[in-house]
Amino acid sequence: MATKHPLEPLARRFLGKHPHQLEPEEIHVLEQMKKRLPVSRDAGDASDEAASFGARLSDRVAEIGGSWAFIIAFTIILLGWMLLNTDVLEHFGLAFDPYPYIFLNLMLSTVAAIQAPVIMMSQNRQSAKDRLAASLDFEVNLRAELEIMRLHEKIDKEIVERLDRILAGLEPKGTV
Structure with a gap:
């Protein structure tokens, strides 16, 4: 068996x-x-426990690259590069990347080529974290539903037992 x-x-x-x-x-x-x-767990903690160094790094790059601070700082650097190579260094004949800024374009292309896949990795990780959160929510909801069913069974059993006791007390004394 x-x-x-x-x-x-x-x-x-x-x-x-x-x-x-x-x-x-x-x-x-x-x-x-x-x-x-208990069945409940924090999805962020569960996801972070399983995250590799690369996954955490991609999250950090996406966090920084998607901020106003990064956009403002990057704009200042670009304008500084152009100003430096157009007016300041060109005045002394020392411009290392004069207009049309070919080296700057190469650097921007390189940054974009590296940053885009890293941000996509972070988005994939966020999707996985969302799926984990949905799974954990399902577990909590299922547990709550099952516990409610268990309580209904206990209450129903108690009601039946109480009714049996009441009916037993009402029966005439000579009946079986």
């Missing part, structure tokens, strides 16, 4: 499924219910 799965009673009682038909989130919720432990 096959051994019974430890989650089978809970799986059949609350979800109406065989344990082998359960989704990973459902298994996690039932295991936590069985142990009487």
Whole structure:
């Protein structure tokens, strides 16, 4: 005879499924219910625990590159570069990147070529974090629903037992 799965009673009682038909989130919720432990977790913390150095770096680059401080600083640097190479250094014949700023264009292209994939990596990580948050929300909602069902069962059982006691007290003394 096959051994019974430890989650089978809970799986059949609350979800109406065989344990082998359960989704990973459902298994996690039932295991936590069985142990009487909370199921809620912070999605940001769970995602950060699993993040690699590269993933955290891409988040930081996207955070900095998508800020007004970066845009303002970058604009000041570009204008300074142009002013330096057009007026100041050209006056002394020392301009290293005169108009049309070919070296500046190369540098801007290089920055864009590196920054775009890094920002996309960060967006992919954010999408994964959102999927994790949705999964964790599902677990919490499922746990709440199952606990409500468990409470309904307890209340229904108590009501039936109380009604039985009331009816037993009302029965005539000679009846079986």
